[in-house]
Amino acid sequence: MGNKNTDKLHTLSEFRREAGIPLVLAKKLVLRGEIKAVKLADGTIRITEEEVLRLKKIFTNRWKKIRYFFRLLGPGVITGA
DSSP states (O other): OOOHHHHOEEOHHHHHHHHTOOHHHHHHHHHTTSSOEEEOTTSOEEEEHHHHHHHHHHTTSHHHHHHHHHHHHOTHHHHOO
8 A cells, every 4th residue: 555645536626726726727737648647437537646746846936837837728828819
């Protein structure tokens, strides 16, 4: 058995709350493979605690967080399209 903290699986909403990011960004991170997600037998997608901690570590640098926002949300943020 692993550590209790790394065994926990988060839903997409729980993941975004833990990471402190918008739901749209969380979804795009999973869809583009930036965050490894586990697809369960019932079709739901869960994210491990290890991935949440990895993303939090990346986002401790303010500039990396801003870069992720612009890169994943695309040009619509800037142009309003």
